[in-house]
Structures are given as C-alpha cells and as structure tokens.
Amino acid sequence: xxxxxxxxxxxxxxSAAAPAAQAGDLNINGFLSVGAxxxxxxxxxxxxxxxxxxxxxxxxxxxxxxxxxxxxxxLTGQLVSRGSDNYSTEAAWAFVTYSANDELxxxxxxxxxxxxxxxxxxxxxxxxxxxxxAEEVYRIPFSSIDGVDLAxxxxxxxxxxxxxxxxxRYQGDFESNGxxxxxxxxxxxxxxxxxxxxxxxxxxxxxxxxLNLGSPAPTGTGLxxxxxxxxxxxxxxxxxxxxEDFNISGQTSSFIEAALTYDDGTYSVLAEWTAFDHETSxxxxxxxxxxxxxxxxxxxxxxxxxxxxxxEFDSGVEGDIQKQFGLEADESSITLGLRYDYDSSTALKxxxxxxxxxxxxxxxxxxxxxxxxxxxxxx
Amino acid sequence: MKLFKASCSALLISLAASxxxxxxxxxxxxxxxxxxxxxxTVSKIFLGKAKSFPDGSQxxxxxxxxxxxARETFNSTVLGKSASQLKSYWSRLIFTGKGTPPKPSxxxxxxxxxxxxxxxxxGYIDSSAVDASVKVVHKF
Numbered sequence: 001x002x003x004x005x006x007x008x009x010x011x012x013x014x015s016a017a018a019p020a021a022q023a024g025d026l027n028i029n030g031f032l033s034v035g036a037x038x039x040x041x042x043x044x045x046x047x048x049x050x051x052x053x054x055x056x057x058x059x060x061x062x063x064x065x066x067x068x069x070x071x072x073x074x075l076t077g078q079l080v081s082r083g084s085d086n087y088s089t090e091a092a093w094a095f096v097t098y099s100a101n102d103e104l105x106x107x108x109x110x111x112x113x114x115x116x117x118x119x120x121x122x123x124x125x126x127x128x129x130x131x132x133x134a135e136e137v138y139r140i141p142f143s144s145i146d147g148v149d150l151a152x153x154x155x156x157x158x159x160x161x162x163x164x165x166x167x168x169r170y171q172g173d174f175e176s177n178g179x180x181x182x183x184x185x186x187x188x189x190x191x192x193x194x195x196x197x198x199x200x201x202x203x204x205x206x207x208x209x210x211l212n213l214g215s216p217a218p219t220g221t222g223l224x225x226x227x228x229x230x231x232x233x234x235x236x237x238x239x240x241x242x243x244e245d246f247n248i249s250g251q252t253s254s255f256i257e258a259a260l261t262y263d264d265g266t267y268s269v270l271a272e273w274t275a276f277d278h279e280t281s282x283x284x285x286x287x288x289x290x291x292x293x294x295x296x297x298x299x300x301x302x303x304x305x306x307x308x309x310x311x312e313f314d315s316g317v318e319g320d321i322q323k324q325f326g327l328e329a330d331e332s333s334i335t336l337g338l339r340y341d342y343d344s345s346t347a348l349k350x351x352x353x354x355x356x357x358x359x360x361x362x363x364x365x366x367x368x369x370x371x372x373x374x375x376x377x378x379x
Numbered sequence: 380m381k382l383f384k385a386s387c388s389a390l391l392i393s394l395a396a397s398x399x400x401x402x403x404x405x406x407x408x409x410x411x412x413x414x415x416x417x418x419x420t421v422s423k424i425f426l427g428k429a430k431s432f433p434d435g436s437q438x439x440x441x442x443x444x445x446x447x448x449a450r451e452t453f454n455s456t457v458l459g460k461s462a463s464q465l466k467s468y469w470s471r472l473i474f475t476g477k478g479t480p481p482k483p484s485x486x487x488x489x490x491x492x493x494x495x496x497x498x499x500x501x502g503y504i505d506s507s508a509v510d511a512s513v514k515v516v517h518k519f
Contacts, residue, residue: 029473066476076476097476102430105477112475120475127470151477153428160428265459299463344445344462378470 030063033125035374043366046333046355047135048084056083058131058374060123062092072099080123092123092144103153110146114164114192115207117259117272119143125376129339131349134290134307136331137274140255145170145188161195174213176223176283177327177361182214190255201261208254211280223248226282226325233321242281242317251280268294281318284311284328294339301339308332326362331355346377402506403452405517406491407432411498416516422458424501426468427478432501440481441493441502447486453503456519 035058037049048057060083066076078093095109112119116138121127147168154161167189174183190207213223230246259272273289288309294301311328313319322328337351351372357365405421407413413432423429425440432438443450445462454460460468465480472478484490487508494502495512509515 027473027479031470031474062474064474066479074476078474093474093476095476107476120477121471124470124474127467155423155428160423265461265464296461296464341463344466347463378466 025068027066028064029066029379030061031124031126031376031378032062033058033060033123033131033374033376035059035131035372037131037370037372040369040371041366042368044355044357044360044368046353046368046370047132047372049370049372056087058125058372059083060125062123064093073097074099082123105151106148107151108148110144111149111166111168112144113140113142113188113190113207114149114166115140115190115205115255115257116274117203117257117261117270124378125349125374126345126347126378129294129301129303129349130292130305130335130337131351131372131374134292134305134333134335136307136309136333137272137288137290139288139309141175142170142172142183142185145185147188159195159197161193163191163193165189165191170209179223181223184212184214185209186212199262199264201259201263203257203259203261205257206254207256208252211251211253212249223282226327229324230282230321233324234317237317237320239317242321245281245314245318246321248280248282251278253278253280253283266296268296281314281322284313284322286311286329292335299341301341303335303337303339305335305337306332307335323362328359328362329357329365330359331357331365345379346375349374349376401448401452403449403456403503403519404506404509404515405457405501405503406494406509406513407501407516408495408498409512409514411514412436413516414514418457418517418519421501421517425453425458425481427472427480437499439497439500441484441490441500442481443487443490443503444483444485449487449503449505457503457517 036053036055037047037057038053039049039051042051060080062078062080064076064078066074068074074097076093076095076097077091079089080092081087081089091110093110093112095107095111098106100106114120118128118133118138122133122143125131145168147166149164149166151162151164170183170185170188172183174181188209190205192203192205194201194203227246227248231243234240234243254277255274257272257274259270262269271291275287277285286309290305290307292303292305294303308331310330313322333353333355335351335353337349340348342348353370354367355370356367359365413434416433420433424438430438454462454465458465469480484493487504490502490504491508491513494500506518
C-alpha cells in the first residue's frame with residue numbers, strides 16, 4: 001500500500017511538473033523494413049528485382065526525431081536510408097510545424113508531396129498490407145519538396161477530414177527511361193482533400209510543377225535524343241512548329257489523383273486512380289490505377305491487388321512523332337499477399353506478383369513473377 | 380421480430396457478462412466542468428481528431444500501459460480497433476508529424492492519480508477503481 005501511494009505521489013509530482021503533457025519531450029520513433037525478393041526470369045523490370053535474388057531493394061530504415069518546442073510549435077526530422085539507393089541517407093522530412101489553432105497547421109521545410117493516398121507514410125511499410133505500394137501507380141520519381149504547406153482539419157457531424165495546400169521546389173535527381181537528370185522543378189504546388197465518414201474514406205489531389213532539367217540533357221540518351229529527333233521528325237511531317245512542343249524546360253506537368261477507401265475492421269478496400277498530363281510532348285501522358293482488397297482474420301490478413309499503367313500519345317503530329325520514339329508502356333500486375341501481425345509493432349509479409357509488360361519501350365514485352373518476403377516494424 | 384431482437388440482445392448481454400468484461404469508466408478530474416460524453420466524442424479525443432472537451436477547454440488523453448486488460452477493452456469497444464490497427468493508425472500520423480498517440484501512463488491507480496490532478500486530462504480505468512477524486516463521463 002505504501003509503495004502504491006509513493007508511486008502515485010511520484011506520478012502526481014511528474015504530471016504537475018509537466019502540465020502541458022508532452023511539451024518539451026523529445027520523441028524518437030523509427031521504422032525498419034527488411035525484405036528479400038526474386039524474379040523467375042529477367043524479362044521484365046519490377047521493384048528493382050532480378051532472378052539472382054536480392055535483399056536490399058525493399059530494405060529501408062527510417063529514424064524520426066521530433067520535439068514540441070512550445071504549445072504551438074514543433075520540429076520534426078526524418079532520416080531515411082534505402083537499400084534501393086545503396087543505403088545513402090536522405091532527409092525525407094525536416095520541418096517546423098506551427099499550429100495556429102487545433103484545426104490549422106502551417107509547416108515549413110522539407111515535406112512530402114501529398115500526391116498519393118500512401119504519400120504521408122510511403123516508406124512505413126508497417127502501415128499497409130503489401131510489401132510496397134503498386135509500382136505502376138506510385139511512379140512519380142521524387143517524393144519530397146522544400147517548401148511550405150497549410151493543413152486545415154475539419155469535422156462536421158460524422159464527417160472529418162483535411163484540406164492541404166502546398167508550394168515548393170524540388171532540386172535533385174530525376175530519372176526518366178534509365179537516365180538520371182539534374183532537375184530543378186519550380187513552382188511545385190497543389191491541393192489535397194481527404195474526408196472520412198464511418199468506414200468510408202475519399203481523397204482527391206491535384207499537383208503541378210514546372211520542369212527544368214540540367215545536364216546531361218544535350219548529349220545523353222532518352223529525353224535528349226527524343227528532343228533532338230523531334231526536330232527532324234517535325235520537319236519530315238511538314239510541321240516544324242510541332243518541334244517546339246518537345247521542349248522541356250519551363251513546361252508544366254500536372255498530376256491528379258482520386259482514391260476511395262473502405263474499412264470495416266474485417267474487410268478493407270482501396271481504389272486509387274491517377275493521371276499525368278505533361279505540357280511537353282517529350283514525356284508521355286498516362287493513366288494508372290489500382291484496386292486492392294484485404295480481409296483481416298485475427299493476425300492474418302490475406303490481400304489481393306490489381307494495378308495498371310498505360311501511356312497515351314498526344315493527338316496530331318506530336319502524337320505521330322511520339323510513336324517514333326518507342327518509349328510507350330502498357331503494363332499491369334496482379335499481386336497476392338499475406339500479412340501476419342507477429343505483435344503490435346511487427347508484421348511479416350509474403351507476396352507473389354505477376355507483372356505483365358504488354359508493351360515496353362514501344363515493343364511487345366514479357367510477363368514475369370516476383371516472389372517477395374519482408375519484415376516491417378515500427379518503434 | 381421484436382421478440383427475436385430482444386432475445387438476441389439478452390443473449391449478447393449474458394454473453395458479455397459470462398466472458399467477464401470488467402466495466403470501464405472514462406474519467407476526468409472532479410474539477411473538470413464537462414459532464415457526460417458520448418462514445419464518438421471520447422473516440423475522437425483518443426484518436427487525436429478532437430483536441431478539446433465539449434466546453435472548449437484543452438483535452439489531453441492518457442492511455443493505460445500496453446497489455447492492460449482495460450486498454451484492450453477500451454481499444455476494441457470505444458475505438459473499435461485492434462492493437463495492430465491502432466499502431467498502424469498512429470504510425471501514419473507519427474511519421475508525418477501530424478499527431479502523437481496518448482501517452483501510456485500506467486494502470487488504473489496511476490491513471491486515476493494523473494487525471495484527478497489535471498482538469499485537462501482524460502483517461503479510463505476499471506469502474507471498481509473510481510472514487511471521488513475523478514468524475515465518470517462515459518461507461519461501457
């Protein structure tokens with residue numbers, strides 16, 4: 001009895017000393033995914049895997065430190081080290097949050113672009129059933145910008161949600177068809193709206209940015225060659241002005257997304273549709289979507305997913321020229337997986353994915369099967 | 380039909396009683412001016428979707444330690460989520476700096492002591508541990 005009252009006195013003393021709960025606390029959280037994957041044959045490209053087996057493509061370590069400076073201001077930094085990037089470490093997030101009130105947050109620094117349903121927790125494998133998001137759909141080759149965003153939460157009756165607007169700039173690597181360019185994407189901006197009601201959720205996002213690519217644009221392969229040959233082809237097609245549509249720098253690309261979710265605790269469904277619209281004709285517009293369904297049975301969650309992406313040609317001479325490049329793709333995957341919740345912070349996952357490249361690089365492709373296993377944890 | 384419904388609920392009640400779910404009380408300090416709160420309000424506060432009590436004052440939820448019987452009952456009954464689902468829910472918020480889960484703060488006695496001393500804090504304990512230092516705002 002004496003022991004208990006001493007303990008409760010202690011907790012009273014502690015809670016009295018820190019009445020604003022978590023103010024001043026340094027929070028350290030992290031996540032770790034370790035995966036292994038293997039393709040049956042090397043006839044198509046998916047998840048960076050090959051038929052020799054690999055252990056690093058799905059391996060990711062993230063460490064986050066956050067501190068509540070005072071009632072309205074907090075600092076958050078997240079370092080992520082990815083096996084797919086030879087474990088080079090990057091600050092995925094580094095921002096200061098100012099909460100104007102309970103519903104309105106202003107953030108400044110390095111932020112994730114809220115383009116996708118999974119964007120906020122893209123690399124925290126523990127938070128979703130599959131080993132990785134659908135590659136056909138999650139195809140924006142960069143995920144963070146340096147800038148500001150404003151998030152307004154709302155709640156009305158049974159509906160609650162968030163409206164987020166952001167503005168910033170991306171300076172870093174940009175990969176297109178196997179070539180890495182130095183990119184400086186300016187005026188990257190957009191809005192995302194998400195709303196939840198009971199078991200249902202929905203999300204919409206619109207995003208756009210201005211493309212600027214530095215070296216090695218003039219002499220490399222890929223975009224530079226396409227850009228160069230567009231000039232010649234435009235002349236051949238008797239429409240020299242069409243060549244201008246193949247310029248890259250200063251052109252705007254936009255991306256829209258819509259998602260619907262359902263989760264009643266046992267059954268869950270996620271459907272997500274996305275589309276790219278590029279002002280420059282060097283990059284092909286496309287559409288991609290996925291549907292996944294899962295059933296929770298205690299610790300076991302079997303799930304299935306269909307995902308697909310298809311490039312689209314512009315109309316007119318630009319489209320005719322694009323067809324000569326041999327860059328277009330039309331691909332899809334069916335994924336079957338099982339998640340096992342070992343404990344409340346560790347999940348084991350197994351997956352088989354059939355990836356079919358109907359068209360790749362403008363030619364007929366092949367179909368491959370990817371086998372993967374992963375352990376995901378959060379701490 | 381009515382009879383069927385009635386017998387169903389009677390069955391459910393007796394089932395609930397026979398599996399010996401201890402009654403849990405959601406509590407605030409005796410000096411907190413708020414009275415009864417419904418399940419939706421309590422759930423919103425514990426999921427970080429609402430940050431204030433119905434009267435507008437700041438609400439700070441505290442959890443019981445992982446593995447406590449009260450916590451498991453509270454999670455499944457009031458929040459309607461398993462421990463893994465909750466971990467996933469909070470992970471989605473933690474790693475975006477959008478929220479932090481309620482702090483695990485011990486068992487019934489420790490939570491009661493913390494709640495009693497701060498009118499902004501809300502917690503839950505086994506109903507048998509309730510005394511005059513705290514006020515029950517929701518029971519299940």
